[in-house]
Amino acid sequence: MKQFFPILSWLPNYKRDYLSNDLFAGLTVGVMLIPQGMAYALIAGLPPVYGLYASVVPQIIYAIFGTSRQLSVAPVAMDSLLVATGVSVLATEGTDAYVTFAIMLALFMGIAQFSLGLIRMGFITNLLSKPVISGFTSAAALIIGLNQLKYLLGIDVARGHEIHKVLASAFEKIGEVHWLTLIIGLAGIAFIKLSKRLSSKLPGALIAVVVGILVVFALGLDEKGVSVVRDIPQGLPAFIIPNVSWELVEKLLPLSLTIAVVAYMEAFSVAKAIESKRRNYKVMPNQELIALGAANIVGSLFQSYPVTGGFSRSAVNEQAGAQTPLASIISAVLVALTLLFLTPLFYHLPHAILAAIIMVAVSGLIDTKYVLTLWKTNKVELGLLLATALVTLTFGMVPGIVSGIILSVLILLFKAANPHMALLGRVNGFSEYRNLKRFDDLETWDELMIVRVDVPFVFVNIQTIKERIINEALKRDEKLKFVILDAASVVHMDATGIIGVRDLIESLKEKEITLLFAEVIGPVRDALYKNDLVNIKSGETFFLTTDDAVKYCLSEEVEASRTKLALQTNA
Known part of the structure; x- marks a missing residue:
């Protein structure tokens, strides 16, 4: 029972001394997650409230099934873009069908992860070498960042996963830039970056959200063309039993499998990195697949789109002193209270601030140091990294990750066929x-x-x-x-x-x-x-x-x- 429900291994042995650390870490991550969740929902092409929905139930479910004590499971930038990339082909952004497809994608992704965990396929992360991961992640960060130009510049820039089209659209309409929106966005970026330098525990994103709301409200900037979030539905997400059809399965299955592997790769790498610092528990790869799968399956029943463990949130959770998954439960409760009582306060939140939060978050995913290391040590692996990044930037994220895996296997076969x-x-x-x-x-x-x-x-x-x-x-x-x-x-x-x-x-x-x-x-x-x-x-x-x-x-x-x-x- 403890193997399938890891909560039974830590909850009965919970120490009173842990509570203050878990409470502080949970509140810290919860405060961080509120603006971040809304921002990542925008990447996925969903209304901001769905980022909050995806930050409640999945965290609680992972706390029950997960083996990592500090992993924070909620929306992330990379998977949000994968959602937008796949679902935009099936439905128009902003429609009810689009939202339904995104939620159903979480269900199919969860079933895929849960099934892979049951048949002990946790080793699938070995398919992705470090250069492929680095190239894919860096390219995805650029795509995500450039897709926020629409909100940062205040103009109707085409969004998509082909970077040259996004840039071409931005240059065509550069003369239509809304300067008030741009100033708000740049100020948000500068403030969030400065707050990170001053203290990693300072909730720069939340402060930027509060200041942005106050400035727009006080000066009436929404009436001067600054785009704001406006009405966010109040209340907890409703329980909905999905209507699954074979046609829907055919449409979403390939994309759900891709996101399932990428999401697991991201979460497991973060969990192992934190485990190496703590060393008082062990992350089990197959159980992590089951936990992420359960989080997505149950989450989809409460209107969540695909989630996984996030780099920045989990690092903040660990640094804030989280001792057990109770910290994640506290974060989920804070987001739930926000949905119940505080959503009207976000009416005047400018989209430019959410864009600033996203751009700062993804900038840390571009790993230039590793590129320089490979330049000095391994030109073949550098070529693999650049090829993966180029395909991702040119043709999209799914072709990028698939081509990276294929190139990795081909290089491996070439080396095996020409042994030392x-x-x-x-x-x-x-x-x-x-x-x-x-x-x-x-x-x-x-x-x-x-x-x-x-x-x-x-x-x-x-x-x-x-x-x-x-x-x-x-x-x-x-x-x-x-x-x-x-x-x-x-x-x-x-x-x-x-x-x-x-x-x-x-x-x-x-x-x-x-x-x-x-x-x-x-x-x-x-x-x-x-x-x-x-x-x-x-x-x-x-x-x-x-x-x-x-x-x-x-x-x-x-x-x-x-x-x-x-x-x-x-x-």
């Missing part, structure tokens, strides 16, 4: 062997060649391995009698690898060269025995160390013992 191999020589006076290309003055012999292969023998690389060994053997004169394979790094042989080794043995045998194995691990020896590549009774095929194999080849009895070698094939 080394010709070895013995260090003078020692029994150690090193790469001839990296070390000087190593001892070598005309009658034997030592090869180290640093990968498993599998279908993707066996032909390359075989050809390199044979080609290197052909470069030697007729004195070459032995090839010693240092197989310490060969941890596996598949069926194609076995066939390749058989061909290698036969090809070398035709040239009167014997293949010996050194430092072979048990499973690989078993594979060679089972496939009759060696005689199980032979003591002159496998050697405990490479040096043992060399000593055998150089011994005076080698000519006689060669006839007993059991490197035989089924042929």
Whole structure:
């Protein structure tokens, strides 16, 4: 029960000393979440109140099922843009159908995550390498930021996931900028950034919201063209049972699976980062999928759109001293009280302030330091990062993440198909062997060649391995009698690898060269025995160390013992 309901592991052992920390952290995150939730709803193309709806029930459900003590589950910028990208194709923004699709997307996304958790697919984050994540996240941050130009400049800029179209639309209408709106937005950006520098605990976004409301109300700026939020429905979200149809499933399933993986990736990476600081609990990947899935499923029944763990909120929650998920429950209660009693106060909230909150939040997602690191250390991975970012910026977020995964797999296959191999020589006076290309003055012999292969023998690389060994053997004169394979790094042989080794043995045998194995691990020896590549009774095929194999080849009895070698094939 504790594994499926982690709340049972911390609630019965709750200490009174935790309450003050959880209360402070919960109130801090709740205050942060009110303007942030409304702002992220705008990214998703939804009325601001849906950002508050998505900040209540999902937090409570995650507190019951989640294994992270500090993860804050609510709307986030990246997933909000994915929602807008997918749903805008199905319905017009601002319509009831658009809202319905967004809520149904949360339901399907939750079902996908919950199902993946039950079948223990928590390892799927391994599909996304760091360069892909960085490129995708940085591009998404740019898209999100530029999509706020409509609210920051006060003009009708086209919104979308293709960045060149957004910029072209903004340049076309640059002469129509509403200067009062721009001044409010820039002042909001400057204030939020300044407050962050002064103190990470200062609720700069909320203060900017309050000041923005007061300025617009006092000066009547909404009557002078400044766009404001206006009426926000008062009260808690109603419980609604969705009307699911097969047509709806066909439309939303591909997008829901994409968001499910991206959202899990984001939440799990944040949770693991915080876990490494705390070290008094363990984040379980499969349970996290179940928890996020449950949060989205139940949340969708209360008009929530897709949610996940947020970078900035979770960091603030941890820094504010949250000890248990009770902090998230307190945050949810604060948002609920806001919905019940305070929504009329947001009537004069300028959209420019919400745009400022979004722009500041996503600016931290652009990781220029990692780009510089890859420039110095790994140009191939840098190319992967830039390619992912370029596709995301040009064609959209879903093509961007998919292309990043495909490129990662292709690079992995290319590296696997071209494995690292080394010709070895013995260090003078020692029994150690090193790469001839990296070390000087190593001892070598005309009658034997030592090869180290640093990968498993599998279908993707066996032909390359075989050809390199044979080609290197052909470069030697007729004195070459032995090839010693240092197989310490060969941890596996598949069926194609076995066939390749058989061909290698036969090809070398035709040239009167014997293949010996050194430092072979048990499973690989078993594979060679089972496939009759060696005689199980032979003591002159496998050697405990490479040096043992060399000593055998150089011994005076080698000519006689060669006839007993059991490197035989089924042929």
